[in-house]
Amino acid sequence: MRVEVDVNMLTWAIERAGYDPSEFAQKMPQITAWLNDERKPTVKQLEEFSRKVHLPYGYLFLPEPPKESLPIPFFRTKDRKGEKVSLNVYDTILTLQRRQGWLKEYLQDNDFEPLKYVGQFKNSQELMIRSSNVDAIVNSIRSTLGLAADWTRHRRNRQDALDYLVENIEDKGIITVFNGVVENNTYRKIEVEECRGFVLVDDFAPFMFINNADSKAAQLFTIVHELAHIWTGHSAGFDFRTLQPADDPIEILCDKVAAEFLVPENTFNDQWHENPDIQGCARFFKVSELVIARRSLDTGKIPKEQFFEFYEEYKNQEIVKKQNHGSGGDFYATVRRRLSPTFASHIHNAVKTGKLLYRDAYKLTGMKGDTFDKFFDKTM
Numbered sequence: 001m002r003v004e005v006d007v008n009m010l011t012w013a014i015e016r017a018g019y020d021p022s023e024f025a026q027k028m029p030q031i032t033a034w035l036n037d038e039r040k041p042t043v044k045q046l047e048e049f050s051r052k053v054h055l056p057y058g059y060l061f062l063p064e065p066p067k068e069s070l071p072i073p074f075f076r077t078k079d080r081k082g083e084k085v086s087l088n089v090y091d092t093i094l095t096l097q098r099r100q101g102w103l104k105e106y107l108q109d110n111d112f113e114p115l116k117y118v119g120q121f122k123n124s125q126e127l128m129i130r131s132s133n134v135d136a137i138v139n140s141i142r143s144t145l146g147l148a149a150d151w152t153r154h155r156r157n158r159q160d161a162l163d164y165l166v167e168n169i170e171d172k173g174i175i176t177v178f179n180g181v182v183e184n185n186t187y188r189k190i191e192v193e194e195c196r197g198f199v200l201v202d203d204f205a206p207f208m209f210i211n212n213a214d215s216k217a218a219q220l221f222t223i224v225h226e227l228a229h230i231w232t233g234h235s236a237g238f239d240f241r242t243l244q245p246a247d248d249p250i251e252i253l254c255d256k257v258a259a260e261f262l263v264p265e266n267t268f269n270d271q272w273h274e275n276p277d278i279q280g281c282a283r284f285f286k287v288s289e290l291v292i293a294r295r296s297l298d299t300g301k302i303p304k305e306q307f308f309e310f311y312e313e314y315k316n317q318e319i320v321k322k323q324n325h326g327s328g329g330d331f332y333a334t335v336r337r338r339l340s341p342t343f344a345s346h347i348h349n350a351v352k353t354g355k356l357l358y359r360d361a362y363k364l365t366g367m368k369g370d371t372f373d374k375f376f377d378k379t380m
Helices: 007-016 029-035 042-053 057-061 088-107 133-143 158-171 216-232 249-262 264-274 278-285 291-300 302-323 329-340 341-352 358-365 369-379
Strands: 175-179 187-188 196-199 207-211 236-238
Touching: 007 029, 007 057, 007 158, 029 329, 042 057, 042 133, 088 175, 088 187, 088 196, 088 207, 088 341, 088 358, 133 158, 133 216, 158 175, 158 216, 175 329, 175 341, 207 216, 216 249, 216 291, 236 249, 249 291, 264 278, 264 291, 278 291, 291 302, 329 341, 329 369, 341 358, 341 369, 358 369
Parallel strands: 175 207
Antiparallel strands: 196 207, 196 236
């Protein structure tokens, strides 16, 4: 059975997925005849097409393309302003929004209280990047998470510092998602240079997304940058290229908070005076050389040219490490990080108490059947 479908909708769907029509024809040769109105697709062919362009089947029969826009600001570095985000980033934001909407309602129904720290500094915008405001936000984050100013120095290594920080963040009700693909689809990658992370601020269920394809060093900085967004009450996404903020007051403020939180300036100045060496300071603070290089730039200890040169070298080393490390690992442990332990726990409790149908739990987690059951058997 062949079906009528508007050629304009087909073209829109192809371009929406990031393809040129001629490029897409290499994936699906019959599309050329459809676009030239020489032949109509069958239902089965159109269903396959909708999967390839990541679009719900029913959308293809709309009279015109729907208006789609990002629900949050997405900040770009200066040389990339105006660029549209990819469909993979867009779909990931919407996926986390759906999870957030369910979790907020679930928490409210179970008499959870709103999180007092969310938006605590929302009305302090007139102070913005003054050092007093930066210090106030940093101190509030540390106090809420129960961390001393020198907390990183007491961790065994950088990975331990990252894990410890995330554990404390999740314990305070912030859902922290590590992923580099759309849900569990490894064919739909989210490029680091396009999106390092985003944060969806909410009084009950704030969500943070960190691109897991990024280096651990950049992830740590992104996490604290996103915490600052939660404390100032502003949802946002960012590409954060070369660890530089976009030209926006809130972004600049959050950037300064992240730097001060990870490497307090006074302590850093003292340490640099004793040993003006990036590697030495990195060992002292239990953070990466990249974070120290960035802090050195901020405090005028190295010029921009040196930082950018260091950044490129560091990034290339990370690429080589990942290539040598290869793929693999525990699938269920990976999914746990993609969902967040706290979110997974709420899903599990809701299903077990009959407050969430398995059908809906499958949609919220991107898993179903045996995979869903095995995940919770192994991780809960």
